[in-house]
Amino acid sequence: MSNETPSAPSSPASDAPRDFIRQIIRDDLASGKHASTRTRFPPEPNGYLHIGHAKAICLNFGIAQEFAGGWCNLRLDDTNPGKEDPEFVEGIKDDVRWLGYDWHELRHASDYFEVFYRAAIKLIEDGKAYVDDLNADEVRAYRGTLTEPGRNSPFRDRSVEENLDLFRRMRAGEFADGSKTLRAKIDMASGNINLRDPAIYRVRKIAHQNTGDAWPIYPMYDYAHCLSDALESITHSLCTLEFEDHRPLYDWFVDAVDLPNHPELWQPLVDAGLETKPSKPRQIEFSRLNLSYSITSKRKLAQLVNEGHVDGWDDPRMNTLRGLRRRGFTAASIRLLIERLGVSKQNSVRRMAVLDPLKLVITNLPEGHEEILTFANHPKDESFGSRTVPFDREVWIERDDFAEVPPKGFHRLKPEGEVRLRGVGIVKCEEIVKDADGHVTEVRCTLDPESRHGLPGADRKVKGTIHWVSAMHGVAAEVRLYDRLFAVPAPDDESDGKSWIEHINPEAKRVITGWVERAASLAEPEQRFQFERLGYFVADRVDHHAHHPVFNRVVTLRDTWASKV
Known part of the structure; x- marks a missing residue:
C-alpha cells in the first residue's frame, strides 16, 4: 500500500482545469453527499500503457490532488x-x-475474488442469477438484436437450489471450460442489450498470476469492476464513453449486491487487513483520447510488437508511454497536452438521419424486401462496437443529394448517374417521379447486386457516397436546427443604423421533421451523436422521448458562415 496523496485545497485554484466532471465533484462536496473524493485508475495488466491511458491517469490522479x-x-x-x-x-x-503521480493504495481485482463469489451466491439466493448451459453461439442467438428482443434461455427458470448446487460445482472445478456460465437474471427484452441477462462468471481452468490454481471460475469485467469500486469506497468512477451503455448494468450490480448492508460478504477483506468501507459509486463517462496517425488498442499494439513491426513496447515510434519517453517527450509535456485537450463527453458516435427527405425506390428488389445490415458506431474506433440497421426496398435520402440538372462538379445522384448507398452498394438513377407542380417526389433506381459488401464489385469506384434511412423502419423525429443568434459579429455596434435587436438572425432556429434510424430514436435525453454528413446533434434533455424523438443540432460539420464573413 503506497503513499497518501498530499492534501490540496477543497476547491481547485482559479487556474485549475474546469470541466463537467470537476463541476459534478464540486456540487457533490458542496451538498455534503461526499466529504472527500475517491477515484481509481484500473488498467488491465495485459500490455504497457499508451497515450490514451495518460488522459485517464491525469484525470483520476489530478482530481485526487486538487x-x-x-x-x-x-x-x-x-x-x-x-x-x-x-x-x-x-x-x-x-x-x-x-x-508524476503516486497512489493511495495498490489493489488488485483478484484481492476480491472471494467477495465476488459470495456476492454471486447472494444473487442466486435472491433469484437474480442462474446457471446457464447455453454455449457462446447459442447465447448470441438468444440475445436478439437492437431491433428484436432476446429470448429466455431454457435454463433461466432453474430453482434456486439447483442453481446453488451447479454454481458451487463450477467453483469446485467439476465442469469443462465454457460449458456453463452464471448469468444475471434481468430482462431479455431490454432495449439495452447489456441488460439481457449478462454473464457474471465463466468456467476457465487457467492459473492466475496472483491466486495460482485456486479458482477454476473467473468473474466478468462488468460484474467485478463495479463491485471493486464499491469495496474501495470510490465516489466517482471515471471511464471512457464506450462504457456509457454499460452504466445501467453497473448500477444494477451495485444495487442488487448491496455491499454496505451485507458485511458478511466482505468480511474476508477485513480479516486480511484490507481497509474496506463499501459505498455506492457513481460512474461518469468522458471522451477517450484519439490521435491521428496512431492507434490506442493494446491488442493492436501487442500485434505490432509480436509480429516484429516495431522494436518492442518502448520503440520510439510507438505511442506507448514508454515509447514516448524513449523518444524524448517529457512527462510534463504529456500532462500539458492532456490539460489543454480538456475533458468532455463529446465523441463521434455515428447515426444516420435524413432531414430533408426524398424517397428512393430500388426497383430491382422485390416488394417487401427487408434485410439487416451491420454498421460500426464509429468509423475509426472499433471499441465503440456496432449496431444493426434495417434496410428495405424504399429509403429516404437527403433531397440535396439528388439533382435533376446537376451543377458542375456534382458527385451525388443524378439522372442516369451512379452513387454508393452507404453500406448497401451502388445504385443508378433510372427514373424520376414528379408531382403536379413539377417537384421531384421520388427517384427510382436499380442496385448493382455485384457491388454489395463482400462481392468483387464492391470495390468498383464511384465518386459519391450518400447516407439513407429506411422508409419502413425509420422513425420520424422533430429536429431543431439552431444557428448563431445574431447575424453580425458585433450585435451592439449600431453604426449600420440598426439596433442590436434588429441584428437577430431570423434563421437562428428552424424546426423540421426528419427521419432517423431506430437506434437514434432510442437515445437517452442529452445523448449525443454525429448524424452522418450532417453535424452533431443531441437528444433534447426535456422534450425527447422514444415515442417522440427530439434532436437539437449542436454544430454543423462545416462552418456555413465562412463564406458570409
Whole structure:
C-alpha cells in the first residue's frame, strides 16, 4: 500500500482545469453527499500503457490532488488470466510514477475474488442469477438484436437450489471450460442489450498470476469492476464513453449486491487487513483520447510488437508511454497536452438521419424486401462496437443529394448517374417521379447486386457516397436546427443604423421533421451523436422521448458562415 496523496485545497485554484466532471465533484462536496473524493485508475495488466491511458491517469490522479482529502487507488484489473503478465504490472506502476503521480493504495481485482463469489451466491439466493448451459453461439442467438428482443434461455427458470448446487460445482472445478456460465437474471427484452441477462462468471481452468490454481471460475469485467469500486469506497468512477451503455448494468450490480448492508460478504477483506468501507459509486463517462496517425488498442499494439513491426513496447515510434519517453517527450509535456485537450463527453458516435427527405425506390428488389445490415458506431474506433440497421426496398435520402440538372462538379445522384448507398452498394438513377407542380417526389433506381459488401464489385469506384434511412423502419423525429443568434459579429455596434435587436438572425432556429434510424430514436435525453454528413446533434434533455424523438443540432460539420464573413 503506497503513499497518501498530499492534501490540496477543497476547491481547485482559479487556474485549475474546469470541466463537467470537476463541476459534478464540486456540487457533490458542496451538498455534503461526499466529504472527500475517491477515484481509481484500473488498467488491465495485459500490455504497457499508451497515450490514451495518460488522459485517464491525469484525470483520476489530478482530481485526487486538487480536492482536499482526495485520493486515487491504482487497481490492477486482473480478472482475465492468460493474457496478463507481472512484467506489465511493473511497467504500469513505473509509467504512473513517471507521469508524476503516486497512489493511495495498490489493489488488485483478484484481492476480491472471494467477495465476488459470495456476492454471486447472494444473487442466486435472491433469484437474480442462474446457471446457464447455453454455449457462446447459442447465447448470441438468444440475445436478439437492437431491433428484436432476446429470448429466455431454457435454463433461466432453474430453482434456486439447483442453481446453488451447479454454481458451487463450477467453483469446485467439476465442469469443462465454457460449458456453463452464471448469468444475471434481468430482462431479455431490454432495449439495452447489456441488460439481457449478462454473464457474471465463466468456467476457465487457467492459473492466475496472483491466486495460482485456486479458482477454476473467473468473474466478468462488468460484474467485478463495479463491485471493486464499491469495496474501495470510490465516489466517482471515471471511464471512457464506450462504457456509457454499460452504466445501467453497473448500477444494477451495485444495487442488487448491496455491499454496505451485507458485511458478511466482505468480511474476508477485513480479516486480511484490507481497509474496506463499501459505498455506492457513481460512474461518469468522458471522451477517450484519439490521435491521428496512431492507434490506442493494446491488442493492436501487442500485434505490432509480436509480429516484429516495431522494436518492442518502448520503440520510439510507438505511442506507448514508454515509447514516448524513449523518444524524448517529457512527462510534463504529456500532462500539458492532456490539460489543454480538456475533458468532455463529446465523441463521434455515428447515426444516420435524413432531414430533408426524398424517397428512393430500388426497383430491382422485390416488394417487401427487408434485410439487416451491420454498421460500426464509429468509423475509426472499433471499441465503440456496432449496431444493426434495417434496410428495405424504399429509403429516404437527403433531397440535396439528388439533382435533376446537376451543377458542375456534382458527385451525388443524378439522372442516369451512379452513387454508393452507404453500406448497401451502388445504385443508378433510372427514373424520376414528379408531382403536379413539377417537384421531384421520388427517384427510382436499380442496385448493382455485384457491388454489395463482400462481392468483387464492391470495390468498383464511384465518386459519391450518400447516407439513407429506411422508409419502413425509420422513425420520424422533430429536429431543431439552431444557428448563431445574431447575424453580425458585433450585435451592439449600431453604426449600420440598426439596433442590436434588429441584428437577430431570423434563421437562428428552424424546426423540421426528419427521419432517423431506430437506434437514434432510442437515445437517452442529452445523448449525443454525429448524424452522418450532417453535424452533431443531441437528444433534447426535456422534450425527447422514444415515442417522440427530439434532436437539437449542436454544430454543423462545416462552418456555413465562412463564406458570409
